[in-house]
Amino acid sequence: MELVAGCYEQVLLGFATRPGQSWTVVPDFTHHAHSASLSAVAVNNRYVVTGSRDETIQIYDMKKRIEHGALLQHNGTITCLEFYGTAHLLSGAEDGLICIWNTKRWECLKSIKAHKGHVTSLSIHPSGKLALSVGTDKTLRTWNLVEGRSAFIKNLKQNAHIIKWSPDGEKYVTVITNKVDIYSLDTASITGTITTEKRISSLRFITDSILAIAGDDEMIRFYSCDSQKCLCEFKAHENRIKDIFSFEREGQYVIVTASSDGYIKMWNLDLDKIKDGPSLLCEVNTKARLTCLAVWLDRASEMKENSDKTATSCQETEDEKSSIARIDKDFWTTKRVKIARRKRKIIPGKQKLEAPVQKKKKKQNNSA
Template sequence: MELVAGSYEQVLFGFTVHRGPARSGHQETWTPVADFTHHGHTASLSAMASNSRYVVTGSKDETIHIYDMKRKVEHGALVHHTGTVTCLKFYGSRHLISGAEDGLICVWDAKKWECLKIMKAHRGHVTSLSIHPSGKLALSVGTDKTLRTWNLVEGRSAFIKNIKQNAHIVEWSPSGQKYIVVVLNKVDVYHLDTASVSGTITNGKRVSAVTFLSDSVLAVAGDEEVVRFFDCDSLMCLCEFRAHENRVKDMVSFKVPDHHVLVTASNDGFIKMWTLTRDKKDPPSLLCEVNTGARLTCLAVWLDRATEEKASLPPVAEPCPDQPKTIKKESSVTVEEETSEPNSEKSDVTDSKQPTKGKSPATAKKRKMANVSEKKRKKKM
């Protein structure tokens, strides 16, 4: 497990989280340990996303950088956009979708890192996008005061809805039955079957980050130190707690055995991990925290879940070669070959095998031909 955060200072921070066994009468210990810092961008970082292999970062320098988290190396950069990269979303291990201030949405092959489709999404900036759990639809909002639905199968716009103001966040619920659109300090809840607002959640200050904790519970952070949990059906605040000393910039939630975890990042430089209660009505407990000393802007959590992601892919989708394939082979060299990494590794393996497989049959054949020639020569004499 790795916490990865970007900052205004252009630096990317990585922390490995170690889970220790629970002592008698105490809860399990979580310890973040500094893993890396990287200064790859030339402007502040603005967006991040992760899948089971990679973390990608977007920046005001108009580039997207790719980091291979298993090898802990920078994998390259994508330079198609001509504006600040505002949003990045992975779907499974095969596709990445990016949006930027140039009004474009790009669909990338996360296997070959090629741009598969470019869509002119908004007349202004693309401010946020979200992919439906099925992978067939996406939503985007922009500074042209529109909410757009995208058919990702055909790569075209499916529906356009005019909204009164510029929205800056859009997010699907885990089931895909509802979605939320954020305008300033208001969160409009939409139901998919009606495509209309079923209710509005009002936060104290401008909303800076949201994440669904379940299909009906939404975590909301604003330009303040407090995080609130809201029920999307009753629109009531379930609980609130002081998470940081400055405004919360990003949040990520995920589940691991025995824990439902919320991670928060703030301008105060801290990344904090919280364990949630079952009904979400009580404030969460702090698992661990780490101070980066920088003004954080975006956050991602990398979990090595290759096997789980491949199991959840539709049957028609092929497993991404970037992940180790589940082939029953004993040799560790063969397993390395099955992970599609740079060709140098594959050629090394191939070269090491050629001398043993290639020379001995050829040598035996030459000896046999030499013996036959020798016998013929002796008969003539």
């Protein structure tokens, strides 16, 4: 298991984590990934991808421990990245585009002009048939990934900066400043609203009905989607929290948090004792100004990521499975996709991930 975090210092940080009775986390690598601060990070079972203000997406092969290359399709800061399973990646940026990538050959299958302003957030439905996006044009847009076209546009009163599907795909949430609106998929209408005192910086579904919310303070709060009541709140850091990640391991819910105080912390959450709050498993001081966070799980069969990023997060019916199969046949391989492939820009790279900076300094001191 590897904690990967981006920061203002243009570096991708990696920390090896070993579960057990006493969890440990140690620096594993540092990589000067970009020429500007990192703005987004995403993982699947093999790759870590990072987006930056330098307008590029960098790819890292975690199994081979090498830099795999760069994607240069966007103009503007990369604002959001999300994998769908092992085969596809969606990226959004300030240029208003959403790009769909094949992760086998790293080809841009389609580039969609999604918003008149910036794309601020996107989320893929667990079935892979739909995606949602929000932007600075005050719209929420639904995308039909089977046909590769816009399905629905909803006007919002303000710009939303976060959107997420629930793991079961039956609801989704939007975040506007300090307000979370909960929508039902069936009716596409708001079923509840959660309001916090501070601006919300990160949000994560722990289960289908429990949300973890962090904002511009030191607190993490767990809310019920059904009652919109706060189930628990606790002080997690000494400064505002930048990102939250969560996954399930052998029935254990693990919450990972990154803060402006430079710390990454891992927490164990017992849902039966959620009112007591989570217990701290381990922490590490990165000594960096963190911006984004993800966890690369190298044993996918043993550790199931609790998020809306993979098809395995919900029980598919046979009809849904056939619909997913049609994505490859009806959309990813059409003529317009082949045209889009010619427009792709990929810079290959095979640079190995570097050892941590701390280790380098020690060697220099010893040689001196």
